Amino acid sequence: MASPDYDWRLAVQGTGEALVLVPGMDGTGQLFYRQTPSLSESFRTATYALRDNATTMATLVEDLVRVIDTVAPETRRAVVVGESFGGALAMSFALARPEQVSALVVLNSFPYFAPQFRLRLARYGLALLPWGAMALIRRATAFRLHSPHTHREEIGRFMELTAAASRDGYLNRLQLLMSYDIRHRLRDLRPPALFLAAEQDHLVPSMQQAELMVSLVPHGTLHVLHGHGHICLIAPDVCLRDILLPWLKTAAP
Secondary structure: OOOOOOOOOOEEEOOOEEEEEEOOOOOOOHHHHHOHHHHOOOEEEEEOOOOOOOOOHHHHHHHHHHHHHHHOOOOOOEEEEEEOHHHHHHHHHHHHOHHHEEEEEEEOOOOEOOOHHHHHHHHHHHHHOOHHHHHHHHHHOHHHHEOOOOOHHHHHHHHHHOOOOOHHHHHHHHHHHHOOEOHHHHHHOOOOEEEEEEOOOOOOOHHHHHHHHHHHOOOEEEEEEOOOOOEOOOOOOOOHHHHHHHHHHHOOO
């Protein structure tokens, strides 16, 4: 089980093959709220929160081991879906525990974050920012992060659900990305991997990064989300289930 100081907020819906949704930078696991109802029609779908005090990627990998062992105690395997920072964690997990990944799905992520000075600036700014102002900043920058056609009401709901994100969690995850670099290990990723890239991502060069990863990962497939921004899972026309089911039928073993 998770350690006593870790509130992992594990939630499981549906039956079938286990599928674990790995949170992004906010760490709350709430970003997936629009996707879990349809995913749970075909999968035993789990969401959870990241440990805010983790100072190594290995710690987060071990937490994900516990999540999968809990959600799929018999097989100890799952389809692992990671978004942004969660994609970096999902790939790190697949490298460390390939036997526990039946398939890997990486959305708007990267094997290395560049330029690094943006991480340093982000950490410096977040450390100085009055935390109460974070909600205002997130709303002010929404137009650059969300898909252009995402409804304003949906963005408001997303803001409310992810408001529990903590300063320490953001700072620690930004620090982790400063030492994260798996470019030299992409050829070692063995599970079938689907790389989803939003065409209008202004936070991460998702198209460029996905093309790089597909070129190196042995069983990699690229799927472009046309007309979408970085936070695309709450857009009205993105359904992970409809993307995953056809791919899983043809994915390499």
